[in-house]
Amino acid sequence: MQTEKVITAKNLSKKFGHFVAVDHISFEVNKGEIFGFLGANGAGKTTAMRMLCGLSMPSSGEATVAGFDVYKQTEQIKKNIGYMSQRFSLYEDLTIGENIRFYAGIYGLTDKQIREKSDSLLKELNMQEHKKTLVRELPLGWKQKLAFSIAIVHDPAIVFLDEPTGGVDPITRREFWNLIYEASSNGITVFVTTHYMDEAEYCHRVSIMVDGRIDALGAPASLKKDHAAKTMDEVFLQLARKAVRSE
Amino acid sequence: MRTLKILLQKELRQILRDPAIIRILFIIPTIQLLVLPFAADYEIKNIDLGVVDHDHSAYSRKLVDKIVSSGYFRLKDYSASYQQGLDAIKKEKTDILLEIPPQFERSLVKEKEATLFIAANAINGVKAGLGSAYIQGIIHDYNQEVRMQWLQIPRFNSQPVIEVTSSDWYNPNMNYKVFMVPGILVMLVTMIGSTFAASNIVREKEIGTIEQINVSPIQKAQFILGKLIPFWLIALMVLTTGLIIARLVYGIVPVGHYLTIYAFASIYLLAVLGLGLLLSTYAQTQQQSMLVSFFITMIFNLMSGLYTPIESMPEWAKIIARLNPVSYFIEVMRLVMLKGSSLADIKYHIVAILGFAVFFNTWAVLNYRKRSG
Numbered sequence: 159m160q161t162e163k164v165i166t167a168k169n170l171s172k173k174f175g176h177f178v179a180v181d182h183i184s185f186e187v188n189k190g191e192i193f194g195f196l197g198a199n200g201a202g203k204t205t206a207m208r209m210l211c212g213l214s215m216p217s218s219g220e221a222t223v224a225g226f227d228v229y230k231q232t233e234q235i236k237k238n239i240g241y242m243s244q245r246f247s248l249y250e251d252l253t254i255g256e257n258i259r260f261y262a263g264i265y266g267l268t269d270k271q272i273r274e275k276s277d278s279l280l281k282e283l284n285m286q287e288h289k290k291t292l293v294r295e296l297p298l299g300w301k302q303k304l305a306f307s308i309a310i311v312h313d314p315a316i317v318f319l320d321e322p323t324g325g326v327d328p329i330t331r332r333e334f335w336n337l338i339y340e341a342s343s344n345g346i347t348v349f350v351t352t353h354y355m356d357e358a359e360y361c362h363r364v365s366i367m368v369d370g371r372i373d374a375l376g377a378p379a380s381l382k383k384d385h386a387a388k389t390m391d392e393v394f395l396q397l398a399r400k401a402v403r404s405e
Numbered sequence: 406m407r408t409l410k411i412l413l414q415k416e417l418r419q420i421l422r423d424p425a426i427i428r429i430l431f432i433i434p435t436i437q438l439l440v441l442p443f444a445a446d447y448e449i450k451n452i453d454l455g456v457v458d459h460d461h462s463a464y465s466r467k468l469v470d471k472i473v474s475s476g477y478f479r480l481k482d483y484s485a486s487y488q489q490g491l492d493a494i495k496k497e498k499t500d501i502l503l504e505i506p507p508q509f510e511r512s513l514v515k516e517k518e519a520t521l522f523i524a525a526n527a528i529n530g531v532k533a534g535l536g537s538a539y540i541q542g543i544i545h546d547y548n549q550e551v552r553m554q555w556l557q558i559p560r561f562n563s564q565p566v567i568e569v570t571s572s573d574w575y576n577p578n579m580n581y582k583v584f585m586v587p588g589i590l591v592m593l594v595t596m597i598g599s600t601f602a603a604s605n606i607v608r609e610k611e612i613g614t615i616e617q618i619n620v621s622p623i624q625k626a627q628f629i630l631g632k633l634i635p636f637w638l639i640a641l642m643v644l645t646t647g648l649i650i651a652r653l654v655y656g657i658v659p660v661g662h663y664l665t666i667y668a669f670a671s672i673y674l675l676a677v678l679g680l681g682l683l684l685s686t687y688a689q690t691q692q693q694s695m696l697v698s699f700f701i702t703m704i705f706n707l708m709s710g711l712y713t714p715i716e717s718m719p720e721w722a723k724i725i726a727r728l729n730p731v732s733y734f735i736e737v738m739r740l741v742m743l744k745g746s747s748l749a750d751i752k753y754h755i756v757a758i759l760g761f762a763v764f765f766n767t768w769a770v771l772n773y774r775k776r777s778g
Contacts, residue, residue, distance in 0.1 A: 211620050214777050232776060233622055241620040245613030251419050263411030264621050 162189040164316055164347045165210065170219035172205050179205040181370035182219065187316075187349060192342050194361030195351040198398050202370040203351040204244065207318055210349070211241050224315045237265070240309035240317040240346075244324065248305055250294035254285060257293055258308060265312035279307045282337075299330030303337060310341055317341060319350040323357065335360050355390040364390075366397050373397050408623060412631030420635055430601075434593045434643055438650050441589050442582045452536045455482035455499035457490040462510035464551075471547055472503070477539050494526045501525045501536045513551065582655050587738035588711040590647040594670075595677050595731055596702050598640040602681025603698035604691045605632055606773070611691060619775040629770050632685075633678050640674045641667070660745030666738065668748060672758050673734045679765030680730075686772045705731040730761045 165187035172180040180202045187193045197203045208214040210223050212232030221228045224238040248257045258276040267275065280286045283303055293301060302322060310317050319338075323331045335357065342348050350361070358364050358378060365375040374381055374397055378390055387393045420426055454472065458465050473480050482499045484490040490502045504522040506512075513519040523540055525533035609615040618628060648666070651657040659666065681698060688694035708715075708722060709731040715723060726732045733754045740746035748755070 212776055213616065213619055236620060236622045239620070241617065243613060243616045243620075245616070247614050247617040249415070249419065249614060250612070251422055252415065256415070256418060260411060260415045261617070261621075263414075264408055264618075264623050266407070266622075 163187065164189045164225075165193075165221070165223050165349065167206075167210070167221040168219055170206065170209060170221050171217050172202075172209055172214065173217045178370050180209070183367070183370075183372045184219075185365055185372060185375055187347060189315075189347055190342060190345050191363060192338060192348040192350065192361045194358050194364035195349060195367070196353065196355075196358055196364050196394065197351070197367030198353065198401060201367040201401070203367055204320055206367070207320055207349070207351060211239060211318055212236055238315045240312065240314040242305050242309040242317070242319045242322055244320045246301060246305065248293045248301065248308065251292065253290050253292055254280070254296075254304060255289040257304070258311060261308045262311045267312060275311055279311065283307060299326050299333075302326055302330070303334055306334065306337055310346055313344075314346065316347040316349060319348065321351055321353070323352065323354065331357070355394055358390040358394070366394060368397050368401050373400075408627050409631055412623070412627065413634055416631060416635040420639070426601075430597060430639055430643060431646055434597060435646060435650060437593055438586070438589060438647055439654065442586050442655065449532055449535045449539075450477055452478050452501060452532060452539070453481040453499045454478040455484060455490045455493045455502045456480065457484050457487050457502065457504045459507040460505050460509040464510040464513055465505045468505070468544070468547055469503075472540060472543050475539065475543055477536075491524065494524065497526075499526075500529075500532055501540065503540065583657055583743060584739065585711075586651050586655050586657055587742045588709075588735045590644065590651065591731060591734045591738055592706050592709070592711060593647065594640050594644050594674070595705065595734075597643055598636055598674055598677050599681040599684075599698050599702055600695060601639070602632070602636050602678040603684045603688070603694040605636070606682060606685035607688045607691045607694045610689065625770050625773050625775065629682055629766065629773060632682055633675070633766070636678050636681075637671075637674050640678070641670065644670055657742065659742045661741035661747060665741045665746070665748055665751070669734065669737050669741075669751065669755060669758070672755065672762055673730060676730045676758055676761035676765055679762055679769055683765050683769040683772065686769055702731075705729050708732070709735050711735055730758060733758050 163186045165185075167186075168184050169182040170180060170184070171178065171182050183202075183206060195203050195207065205214065209216045209228060210221060212223075212228060212235050216228060223235045226232075226234040226238070228235065249260070252260065255276060258279060259272055262272045262275055276289070280289055283300075285300070285304070288296070293304070296304070306317075306319065306322060309319070323334055326334065331354070338348055338350070338360075350357075352358065361378065363375070363377050364381065365372045366381075367373070374384070374393070376384070381393050382388065382390065385393045385396055387396065456469055458469070469480070472478050478501075482490065482493040484493060487502075487504055490499075490504065493499045494502055502524040504524070506520060506522070509519050509521075521544065523537055525537050527533040606615070609618065644667075648663070680701070684694050684698050684701075688697065708718075708726050708729055710726065711731075715726045715732060718726060737746075737751050737754050740751060
């Protein structure tokens, strides 16, 4: 595996008043890696991710994303990342085609590039006939897959996914992960938060956050070995039980 | 530029796709413009008059006839006593009571002096005030007539009579609609523009798409402009609809140039929409932004000089009116419509409104943050 680091974080912290949402986390993500960011609800996953995306100002610590500093160079970071938030973020009153055009357009793709992109994207998702369908009318699973494809429509270096498969059936989740693998094989680094432990097994490396700290970090196989567990579920339960903080 | 084009395309698509928005934008102002000017009339008519005539003389009858024939009063009650007359006011049968004392005629003839008594129901202050003023005017006229009758030899007129004749410039017939319609149109355009602008960015916050915008390389000014321009176009279309109605229904043709109105309106709308967007950047829900915007536009409209002249407001209120963009547009509308003012005549208004536009929009851009603290 290449050792080029696309994300580095060193003692990155975020406080809201006295509440320490993210507590001195340090990690590195390699290029092309699928990096799983695990943790219970309220462990601080989303906050950490928002800091890396330039949506939230860190309280202390250092971090770079795609080689740019999260304090000063957020606009350069934004050109190089894709982001899919927990909340569904396509325009429901626009059609699939219009959503693709909008998101591709704001990242500076030309009309020709947009046409090519939307053709290949729709083909891959098997949605060619639905280009003119309003997003509002699509089933949730379709929307999630579409949102992911649109998040990487501008071929970013890194894509951040915040619980992308919440509320989606197992088959669609599987299809969704196929899309993630494909993006990864195209050289896009995938940073994904989840609390489905079967999904953790799909990641190259995972970190497990407990109460704002990273308590474990490594490949799923080695984590299981370290904690003498058969599944990631067990690893997670062992660590998460120590949590003081609840939702 | 391309980003802006993409943003505009998206906004316009969203607005045009919602059939309700188009209906709200055009049908409601049309109806309001057809209804409001008929109701918003300063002239008081149909004042119900009660008379207590203790005199029953030729002079007293002549006075009552004169009042009723003015067209402002309807004789509704003819009571025998003051008490009965007052009861009629209490029962809301009449608005104003005129009491003619006994020996009205006699004292008028003999002592050349008589007293009348007027009681007005002041629950509706405007009606009471104007009604009393009308009656006093009519009595004054009556007084003159009586004197003229008696003074057969005018050169012995001990009291010189000064009569004032007036002519009303720019609105010779004192047609209230000519005065009110342009103002009401300004009010409608303002309300529609600012309310829609206020709810728009918040809507993206509510549905969560704002995150996706914030994580993209879109610049803040581009984003605000992308929101501003579509509503600017729509508000100008509403203005056009209103001007067409003013012309076709009320026959109001501006003495000045339509272009002057549009030139000013273009800048004015930037200011009002900028204010709406500014509210939008502060609010967390559409409900918040709508309520605040409603509250502000209500104050703006009431203190704009539309209903009451700014000149008659107390000093502190005049200052507020000067800080109110709506008052400038109403003034400009009336100046151009009635007086035929040109761009050069309204240059101070233009400078002021330009200031508002820059102020609100800069604030909106600064307050819109792509990253939270």
